[in-house]
Amino acid sequence: MAILIIFGWRVVFFTLSRGTFHCPNCGGDRAYRRRQGRNFFTLFFIPVIPLTKAGGEIVECDSCKGRWHPGVLDVPTTAQLAQMPGMLLRMAIAQVLRSGDYTDAASRSRAVAVVQQAGVAGYDDAALNADLARPFGEVRADMAHAAASLAPEARENILRAAAEIALTDGPLSVAEEETLAAVGADLQLTRVQVTGVVSMARQSSGQ
Ligand SMILES: [Zn+2]
Structure with missing residues (x-):
């Protein structure tokens, strides 16, 4: 009997901090999460081994899920x-x-x-x-x-x-x-x- 092992990799995001920012997409003050992505080795679609950092930090709007460069936080709310x-x-x-x-x-x-x-x-x-x-x-x-x-x-x-x-x-x-x-x-x-x-x-x- 053959056992099929499904493996691969995907990016998992971790939250570094939270706050309120002016979301360019929503056009108003929204809650955000500042996040960092990390590549993970997955086994049966479950991330098991952390690999390298994936890209820079991003700011994600809680409402529209839009993602922005952290420079967006310089805009006053x-x-x-x-x-x-x-x-x-x-x-x-x-x-x-x-x-x-x-x-x-x-x-x-x-x-x-x-x-x-x-x-x-x-x-x-x-x-x-x-x-x-x-x-x-x-x-x-x-x-x-x-x-x-x-x-x-x-x-x-x-x-x-x-x-x-x-x-x-x-x-x-x-x-x-x-x-x-x-x-x-x-x-x-x-x-x-x-x-x-x-x-x-x-x-x-x-x-
Ligand atoms: Zn938004």
């Missing part, structure tokens, strides 16, 4: 995008406040109110202090990364809010002007855009 203007506004305001008199009560309460209006629930004086205490370089790197995904009008509005807060305690000092220029650059605005936004803020505050 809708939830992250919704928080981005508020987050950028906090950072822009903190940078500008730091360059002037950040103990000025009127500037501080205005800063807290503007951030709350932008939808950052529970933003208060303590949160402002925490923002003011963040390392300069860290804030700049965060801003540059976040700014890339916002429309120019949204970035101009953020700079304008920061400029108006800087103007609360009187005309802009040289340090405040320099900081607004730096924040504008971090928000990926041109010099012309920055000058325009700052002059509009001056007009509306009567300085």
Whole structure:
């Protein structure tokens, strides 16, 4: 009697991590699994011996099962995008406040109110202090990364809010002007855009 042994190989995927991403196929936030394929030697269709890695890591959408290069995770999710203007506004305001008199009560309460209006629930004086205490370089790197995904009008509005807060305690000092220029650059605005936004803020505050 002959025994038929069926053998072969197939790719088995292992999950490395899970999270939420913006699925290009579904067009929205979906759960994903980051996976790595591995070739297996199979016996009677059952993978028994692991062989080499099969290709690079992939990101698989839980909903549509679409598979993508891990670079897809760099695209912000809708939830992250919704928080981005508020987050950028906090950072822009903190940078500008730091360059002037950040103990000025009127500037501080205005800063807290503007951030709350932008939808950052529970933003208060303590949160402002925490923002003011963040390392300069860290804030700049965060801003540059976040700014890339916002429309120019949204970035101009953020700079304008920061400029108006800087103007609360009187005309802009040289340090405040320099900081607004730096924040504008971090928000990926041109010099012309920055000058325009700052002059509009001056007009509306009567300085
Ligand atoms: Zn999908």
